Amino acid sequence: MEVANKYVIIKSKVDGAPKESDFEMQTEKLVLSVKAGSKNIIVKNLYVSIDPYQLNRMKSQSSSQKTSSFAVGIKPGEAIDTYGVGRVVASENAEFEKGDLVGGLLTWGEYSIIKPGEMILRKLDPMGFPLSYHVGILAFSGLTAYGGFFEICKPKKGEKVLVSAASGSVGNLVGQYAKLHGCYVVGCAGTKQKVELLKTTLSFDDAFNYKEETDLKSTLKRVAACGVISEYTGTGKRAAPDMPDVVYKRITIRGFLAEDFMNLFGEFISSTVNYLRSGKMKIIEDISKGVETVPSAFVGLFRGDNVGKKMVRIADE
Amino acid sequence: MEVANKYVIIKSKVDGAPKESDFEMQTEKLVLSVKAGSKNIIVKNLYVSIDPYQLNRMKSQSSSQKTSSFAVGIKPGEAIDTYGVGRVVASENAEFEKGDLVGGLLTWGEYSIIKPGEMILRKLDPMGFPLSYHVGILAFSGLTAYGGFFEICKPKKGEKVLVSAASGSVGNLVGQYAKLHGCYVVGCAGTKQKVELLKTTLSFDDAFNYKEETDLKSTLKRVAACGVISEYTGTGKRAAPDMPDVVYKRITIRGFLAEDFMNLFGEFISSTVNYLRSGKMKIIEDISKGVETVPSAFVGLFRGDNVGKKMVRIADE
Incomplete structure (x- = not known):
């Protein structure tokens, strides 16, 4: 069977704030079968993650960043890898069968062709949760929040916690973990609507709009820095x-x-699944539909458009 | 006996880089005796310390800083407290006798009148060292270097250490402790002469002039920040x-x-005294003479004029 595979590329290196015109949709004909003995697999992408760190990979200087797998340069014209979930549609790899749900490094496209050397993929048991949870709270956004809060901040019950970008993919989870841990949680965000969300839906103890606060001097003791979108x-x-x-x-x-906390993955998943099953955590997702929305979804991150975890639903199950 | 006591004041709050014209010399008549029962003492100042942090105390906003005793605002027209050593010339305080050598909070002046509530003073045993050592290496400069290096950085033998402002009062000591600890030490400073000093007199493994280095990207892992003169x-x-x-x-x-490490004071003094007695540490001091030189000495700190610990010798013993 042959399909048309649409995917996103950058036209050239991107410096400064990204614009939709920096991106282009490509279409390739793709035969949904793999050569015997190749160990390749083809995945139909279902949800893909939209993350600010990708901008650092698009910069002219990005190839000199060798400090993290999150920092490998993205080449103009080539498919762009991203975390996501999908379903195997063809496999010559013994570890995966056609029909398997998988999570891992896919592409900003409709299909991902994954070769054995580049394979960062695992079979996915949805555990009764929507697939989108496996792109956000139960994947790197959750692990970043969990590891950053418990391992870096080492909070004590009753301590005061300030979360910046608190309605974002990681921030909203940090705040929720902190509340569940017995902390007094203050969030800051960039719109009135986001501030309302923090106070009502997420039950933060307090929240404010940093664009309206004139005196931001605080008594911070420890800053756990997992990203700094305003400097990207x-x-x-x-x-x-x-x-x-x-x-x-x-x-x-x-x-x-997040990759610094792979040793915490088991603990993170089991406690988060428990919180979810007992209704103690809220899911804030911001999902657009169709591969064509990837560029606008990505560009919107840097304007603060998203509320909660930004992702694109590429296809229905 | 009555003397003329010359001391330094600021004319008004100082914002931005300090200028000599921000300061003024005052002279007061001072009777070298104290009222019976007052518990006051009068100290003849011998050496006073000249430190960049004083600028933060001179700023318009300084009184809002309540986070440290190093941050209490300095009032225009009043004597300015500073660390120093001196000799008691009059005392109604049972803890001190006329003739005692003392170290602690004195003033940028020829004499300090110290009242019981404000007394941060101890008797000084020079242990055979010049008095200037008790203003620099054996006082807060040394403690800052020792605590910052051993407590904050927790270095291992053989690790690489980068010291910025490496010819300054604290930096030169950090580098020397690091060499004695078995680290590979690189220093940076702002003139060719300072770089030479680091490489030769202080035996750093390497040194460079940060004003001439174009690529300062490094693989820093931990930064211990005890001061940031360029932001003051x-x-x-x-x-x-x-x-x-x-x-x-x-x-x-x-x-x-430095005040965070008072618990280390005993350990710091005993190991530093041992290093000094066995000739393993070099003393780099930059001493000007006479109370009139305090403003220029202080202003010079912000131009990088000083090499090593800056202080003023107010009077001969």
Whole structure:
């Protein structure tokens, strides 16, 4: 069987804030079968994740970043890998069968052709949850929130926690973990609607719009930094606190990436699944439909358009 | 006996880089005796410390800083407290006698009148070392270097250590402790002469002039931040690393002040005294003479004029 596989590319390296015109849809004819003995598989993509860190991979300088698998440069004209879930439609790999649900590195496209050396994929048991949960809360967004909060911040019950970008994919989960841990949680976000969401749907103790706050001096003790979207676009905005504040207030700032917490994956999944089954965590997702919406979904991240985890539903089950 | 006591004041709050014209010398008549029962003492100042953090105390906003005793606002027209050593010339306090050598909070002046509530002073045993050592290496400069290096950085033998402002009062000591600990030490400083000093006198493994280095991207893992002189003058210069670097390179930045390490004071003094007695540490001091030189000495700190610990010798013993 032959299909037309639509996928997204960048036309050239992207510096500064991304625009939809930086992207282009490509269509290739794809035969949905793989050569015997190739060990390749073809996955029909169902949900793909839309993440700010991808912008760092699109920059002119990105290939010099060798510090993380999240930092490998994206080449103009080529399919762009991303985390997602899908269903195997053809396999010559003994580990996967046609019909298997999988989660892992797919592409911003309708189908992913995955070769053995590049395979970062596992079979997915949805455990009764919607597939989108396996792109957000039960995948890297959840692990970033869980590891960043429990491992980096090492919070005690009753402590005050400030979450920035608190309605975002990771932030809303940090706030929810913190509430469940018995902390007093304050969130900040960039619109009135997001602030309302934090206070009502997510039951944060307090929330504010950082664009309207004139005095943001706080008594921060520890900053766990998993991303700094405002610095990715190279507009000269700086997200770091003033260094004299760091000194006088004895602030600790620690950078990390989700991949640093793979050792916590089991613990993270089991406690999060328990929270979900007992209705103690809310799911905030922002899902657009169709591969054509990937560029606008991605560009919107940098304008703060998304509320909760941004992803694209590529196809219905 | 009556003397003329010359001391330094600020004329008004100081914002931005300090200028000598921000300061003024005052002279008061001072009777070298104290009222019976007052518990006051009068100290003849011998050496006073000249430190960049004082600028933060001179700013319009300084009184809102309540996070440290290093941050109490300095009032225009009043004597300015500073760390120093001196000799008691009059005392109605049972703990101190006329003739005692003391170290602690004195003033940028020829004499300090110290009242019981404000007394942060201890008797000083010079242990055979010059008095200036008790203002620098055996006082807060040393404690900052020792605590910042051993407690914050927790270095292992053989690790690489980068010291910025490496010819400064704290930096030169951090580098020397690191060499004695078996680390590979690289220092950076702002002039050719300072770089030479680091390589030759202080035996750093390597050193460079940060004003001439075009590519300062490094593989920093942990930053111990005890001060950021380039941010004190409010010129908009930022000393913090790019936050995306902090994230991708998993950098930890931790702010601290010397007072956080008072619990280490005994250990710090005994090991440093041993190093000094066995000739394993070099003393780099930059001493000007006379209370009139305090403003120029202080202003010079922000131009990088000083090499090693800056202090003023107010009077001969």
